[in-house]
Amino acid sequence: MTARLQYGTTAKVFHWLVLALLIVQYLIGWLMPDLHRGMKPGVGMTFHISVGMTILLLVVVRFAWRLTHPVAPESSLTPWQRTSAEVMHWLLYALVLATTATGWLFASFRGWGVSLFYLVPLPMLASESAAAGKVVDGWHQAMEWTLLALVGLHVATAFVHLFVYRDRIMQRMLPG
16 A cells, blocks of 8 residues: 555545534533533533544544555655654544543443434443542543643644745645
8 A cells, every 4th residue: 555645535524524523522512511410411411422422433434544545754854743743643543532432431420321413322331430430521621631732732833834844734634
């Protein structure tokens, strides 16, 4: 399998769709009321979980796509830039997967029967446990903030390539 020099349309669609859903996900998460003992998931939480499951599915498919459709590193990058770009991409994949999985696990520990957009019931990953739910919620929140910081660093790095280095790194993932 030969690595391409540019990302294809499918990879770009996955990238921008996951980004758009992450923005929606963060907005929903910040606008939802605080959860208290005994609360059942309302519309906001059900939508938050549904968007999270959609992100999880897209990232798994995107990961498989990336493995089967590799893109060669930009030849103009120095070795440390290539390594840091690879590390950043794998960290982003891992954090998105871990954040969505801990969110689903948190819902399971809360004893919530959740569904995907009220259409498809999702299986429980664990039995109800308030103590475990509290721990997993802490992990989920820590991962949310870490993911947000890494996405910010990823975007900042793209802009550095665009405005400082003036290379074509960012254009590899832009539509068109």
